[in-house]
């Protein structure tokens with residue numbers, strides 16, 4: 283304060299606005315101090331924005347939601363330049379935002395500009411009627427019966443994953459005293475590769491076969507688009523504060539890298555689509571994949587289709603890959619649950635052989651519980667803000683146009699008011715209904731008061747269309763691995779998610795796989 287007073291005194295002398303009275307001089311000192319504090323204040327400029335975008339993404343929102351009770355169902359904080367953010371904290375408030383008044387909100391324009399530039403204008407950035415129309419097309423493809431037609435393909439892809447782990451165990455030279463072979467393997471990449479292959483099949487009827495070592499550049503281009511390096515974070519920040527024309531005049535090196543990744547992927551899609559169209563298969567009318575369904579419905583336009591397909595691949599592969607990796611990590615850290623799951627699978631066998639493609643993976647109670655619980659604790663999309671485009675209401679409270687709504691699957695899934703005091707613990711039991719002790723059943727709510735509480739796939743008008751596919755793939759993959767390998771953790775006992783858009787386990791996190799005698 284003494285330094286500040288001396289500086290103000292010198293400045294006023296220099297500018298010749300020297301105050302003769304001590305009273306006036308004190309006024310100048312205090313006034314300028316207050317002005318400086320307001321202008322440079324962290325609270326006024328960006329308040330909690332950096333708390334949210336800190337890694338792990340949105341974990342601070344989860345802390346705030348549990349700091350105290352919110353009887354009105356809404357939490358509030360300030361963001362950039364004093365903007366208002368509300369967070370729905372009750373099931374009723376969430377339902378209002380996601381279902382009842384879903385189209386009273388749009389995604390922030392910076393997010394839409396960024397995803398449109400680097401992925402294309404697909405369903406993720408579409409709004410209002412454009413979104414409604416496209417979502418209908420999506421739902422006619424992304425539904426339970428269409429996914430069920432792919433079950434044997436999902437099983438085959440899961441076996442390729444298993445074979446790759448098995449080969450690594452054979453080659454590692456690590457063996458215990460009983461002769462069991464094992465290997466230490468980075469878990470994220472394998473899960474992402476197999477998920478990318480599945481999404482390629484579902485969107486384009488094309489197997490990139492990256493899990494078998496093919497098309498590495500396609501995987502790398504996707505990883506570039508999802509990278510969260512400091513340069514990419516800066517670029518995303520610029521999209522939030524600078525106009526598009528300025529960003530176009532001064533393209534950053536990060537933007538050029540992302541553009542190159544996008545162009546590579548768009549080129550691959552274009553080539554595959556043209557080959558499909560030039561050589562239609564006999565049973566094209568019954569096609570499962572998204573691209574052929576567009577053609578069959580006379581909705582095909584090459585550029586628009588490429589944008590939608592890149593969005594599907596982007597929305598699907600990193601989220602499923604990351605979530606699948608978390609399921610394995612949770613099992614490795616909870617050996618008793620891993621064993622319970624293995625027993626469930628062994629008991630369901632018809633003979634000595636492991637389960638085959640025809641097993642009903644959807645009905646297993648423990649398998650379902652494990653997949654749901656890991657998905658709850660590690661939602662791939664931890665923070666997805668919205669902005670009110672008209673005056674609206676949440677839980678009967680007035681929400682003026684322009685208010686931001688911070689939807690944070692991570693925070694909602696850790697809300698103790700909804701999930702109980704053990705919300706942060708891995709407890710698959712919450713997804714099991716044991717009211718009849720002899721016949722445990724799946725509990726669809728996981729012990730929460732409503733389906734909207736499980737936010738990993740969102741809910742309502744913009745919920746995840748790929749949920750059935752992701753769950754069907756993960757259940758097969760987890761079952762096949764747990765039947766054949768014992769999983770142990772390696773390194774960090776409590777790894778934290780990383781990533782800016784989709785969060786995943788750290789990419790270098792490894793697990794120890796031991797091959798079991800089958």
Ligand code: HEM
Nearest residue numbers: 597598601602605662663666738739740744746747748752
């Ligand atoms: C565990 C895996 C997955 C998780 C946790 C997940 C989660 C989500 C979430 C939270 C949203 C809402 C995003 C928003 O509105 O901003 C979403 C939307 C979407 N997801 Fe997924 N997803 C997964 C897998 C998939 C898969 C496998 C696909 C496709 C192959 C897919 C395709 C989509 C699409 C197209 C949307 C946009 C829907 C719309 O705007 O109407 N997702 N997903």
